[in-house]
Amino acid sequence: MNTPAAIELNLEKIRKQFPVLHQQVNGNPLVYLDNAATNQKPKRVIDALTRYYEHDNANIHRGIHTLAERATKAYEETRHTMQRFINAKHVEEIIFTRGVTESINLGSSSYGRAFVKAGDEIIISGMEHHSNIVPWQLICEEKGAIIKVIPLSEVGELDLDAYQKLLSGKTKVVAVNHASNSLGSINPIKEIIDLAHQVGAVVLIDGAQSSAHLPIDVQALDCDFYCISSHKMYGPTGTGILYGKKELLEKMPPYMGGGEMIKDVTFEKTTYNDLPYKFEAGTPNIADVVALNEAILFINELGKENIANHEAELLSYAAKKLSSIPSVRLIGTAREKVSVQLFVIDGIHHFDIGQMLDTRGIAVRTGHHCTQPLMERYGIEGTVRASFSVYNTKEEIDLLAEGVERIVKFLK
Template sequence: MQTAIAPSLDIQQIRQDFPILDQQINNRPLVYLDNAATTQKPRAVIDALTNYYEGYNANIHRGIHHLAEQATAAFEASRRAMQSFLNAEHWQEIIFTYGTTDGINLVAQAYGRRFLNAGDEIIISGMEHHSNIVPWQMLCEERGCVLKVIPVDEQGDLMLDEYDNLLSEKTKLVSVVHASNSLGTVNPVKTIIDKAHAVGAVVLIDGAQSSSHLTVDVQDLDADFFVCSAHKFYGPTGMGVLYGKTALLEAMSPYRGGGEMIREVTFEKTTYNDIPYKFEAGTPNIADVVAVKAAIEYIGQLSKEAISAHELDLLHYATEQLSEIDGLRIIGQAREKIGVVSFVMDGIHHQDMGVILDQQGIAVRTGHHCTMPLMHRFGIAGTTRASFAVYNTKDEIDRLAQGIRRVQKMML
């Protein structure tokens, strides 16, 4: 596992920025360890949402009155913020979606249906979220493409030698997760991208988890597409981003029709708007797009590097503490991980574990985490998952370890 860097953040001060953390669950202080599902929101993000609705709620782009122009400026300022957050070359390469799932489906429909044909091969990995499996299966059924899978080893790393064997001139698209939501594995996506490009394939990176924990530079990665969700990095739900290289986006046709994505409409023919707008049909999720800028600025104030160092320190500590518990087995011991610890307990179902931990005020995630094929690979039905964010502490990990031991005493 990678080496931790000593954290330099005032975590207790940071916790005060998150109002939801100051509460009790079942008469115990909340320990929120379900950050891979969604992160909590700092006051700055909450205020940005409130300020929009109280101060300048209006539809964007087409209005000429003051409120519409103010809302449009705030909306487009978030696009520029996302451009910087991902280091995209052009602001037009940032398309607002409703989340990572929506972004993957957009590419599957707008790129896949146009450019992939019968016999073409799509490669994904064995640790993908269902959102990065099902859209490609649907495309394969429709277009006659072939889906291939990079296997996962016992440690939870991708078997890159097998990836090399899968690649061929038939490979037209590779779509892999940057960091696993179930195992925490950080995949070597730059290497994966380079190898795919060598055979002429286009690559999509699922950054739902990495966008919160890792510094992402889409130009350095040379990613063709990158998708993420704001609620994973302290922003609002229902809002995400698709980054795509300009040439690819311009070659793609929109798959949703309506307002905003048009240039001219007659009953005989419609011509489409320029990117990014041709992919943003209808009234968008304005408030949440506006608020994502506050989330990006909040991360910037703390620094992504400091956040990552703190989370890595927590990961190491949690791995050590949980490994000392008899009968507990951590699923996923990859060489490089984000702050996710997924485990099973001898004789205790993961759902029972989650229910009893909740009674102690500890919020974790249980189940297959929308990665059923990955669970099958490890021969389990699901896990208990603890996942960390900037506001978590070692004291909370101690409470988790104590809570697990209490579950053991109750159940065994």
């Protein structure tokens, strides 16, 4: 991967590329700090969508006309760009899905159906999104397998000693996130993967929160599956990928049946298409996949390291600003984090904080962030979550802190 050398990003120039940022919300300039839910799209991604529909729209793969050829080429180009983006060995290891939720369901359902048996164990962590809990529960219920959970410390770091004790010959799958959508903690996935492989388990990594922030090299990690969301990395909603090692994907049964995934169909027997098409039944989300290419190029051009440096600076600035406000308590203070900060104010409900901030044009997320077991771990119902992206500024964090301070002053 060619990454530009560490440079100071030109924020003004970057912000100009995001049309949505330049608006007033409730009479104030929009301050968008809900990036962990979905981040905003640069003009080039939006233009790619328009261009596709205005010039190239056709169904892919089976057409022999020019538009079908162009659409197919553009769709497959994203697969190649994604292959390079995560350093996959083979391009057919990249399967397009509707997003990380579908990627995990595909992995758990197809792998689980073929390889998980009664009494087997699946290890997840205490900081998983519901999307990386429920699919495993479904397969465990079906097969009579058991879920085990890696506990975490107060600051939000996984307990690796406890993890090692959970691993055994019964462990079939380990499924953890690369970075937590709630706490922001970056998990030591290389270590987690290596330890799992020692007992013969396969590892699925939920990369929803990492793909826009952290370097990903699936070969160096040696993970078996890696899930990526497009809309959390400047790309369109409704698409994502499941990376899977070729030899594993080949052994796994199809997830959905339909067009595209077949070689031959008779009423007696169907033979399946080769990878990756075996797992891409039906007309895929062509336009969004095509536009995702631009999102990856956008990240590559800025350089992930530069993005990460900027976001790390924003995160530490936000943590400092917020924690200096009386009654504000930060949740999730792991040493290694992506740019997500949870906080609560004792005695003030997170909904009220979110609503008040919205009156000032500040968008944050409130609630349990689809991690109810994690909230239970901390004995809270929910929190406010501010999450930062490459286009955010320190001035915006000042506005956030100012808004929070006002609420505290008013309600306390």
